[in-house]
Amino acid sequence: MQPTPRFPWKSEYTVGNESIDEQHRTLLELAGLLHMAVAAGQGYKIIQNAFAALVKYTEEHFSAEEQFWISAKSSILDQHKRLHRDITQELLALRFEGPYGVVFCTPNELTNWVEHRLIAHFIEEDQRVYRSLTQGARKKRTTA
Ligand SMILES: [Fe+2]
Numbered sequence: 001m002q003p004t005p006r007f008p009w010k011s012e013y014t015v016g017n018e019s020i021d022e023q024h025r026t027l028l029e030l031a032g033l034l035h036m037a038v039a040a041g042q043g044y045k046i047i048q049n050a051f052a053a054l055v056k057y058t059e060e061h062f063s064a065e066e067q068f069w070i071s072a073k074s075s076i077l078d079q080h081k082r083l084h085r086d087i088t089q090e091l092l093a094l095r096f097e098g099p100y101g102v103v104f105c106t107p108n109e110l111t112n113w114v115e116h117r118l119i120a121h122f123i124e125e126d127q128r129v130y131r132s133l134t135q136g137a138r139k140k141r142t143t144a
């Protein structure tokens with residue numbers, strides 16, 4: 001039996017573009033795998049791999065989404081790029097290299113980032129930008 005995902009997809013997260021929504025789903029899945037690894041107190045390698053996968057996909061998604069906003073001629077790209085950068089920095093800060101080695105975030109810290117930064121960004125910024133586009137610009141697909 002599949003375990004219940006830690007960050008299940010909800011219809012209210014939907015931005016409306018198929019590719020962006022697929023990528024957002026993948027982000028939540030990867031964040032869920034990392035959560036499972038830290039909550040279970042897995043070893044360094046497993047947590048590090050899950051963390052690296054989430055960072056890599058977050059960067060790929062943000063860059064694909066920025067390309068999409070450019071091709072759709074969105075007027076608020078610079079501000080949106082800044083938000084992407086801030087959210088990425090906050091994710092990177094969940095892994096800390098201290099004098100005694102690498103320390104990863106607690107499950108709660110990760111949940112905070114996912115709910116208050118990542119999901120909040122889908123709902124507040126991505127949806128808003130998408131809805132401000134013209135009908136023609138909305139249909140294009142993007143790749144990550
Ligand atoms: Fe996004």
Ligand SMILES: [Fe+2]
Pocket residue numbers: 065080084121125126
């Ligand atoms: Fe975004």
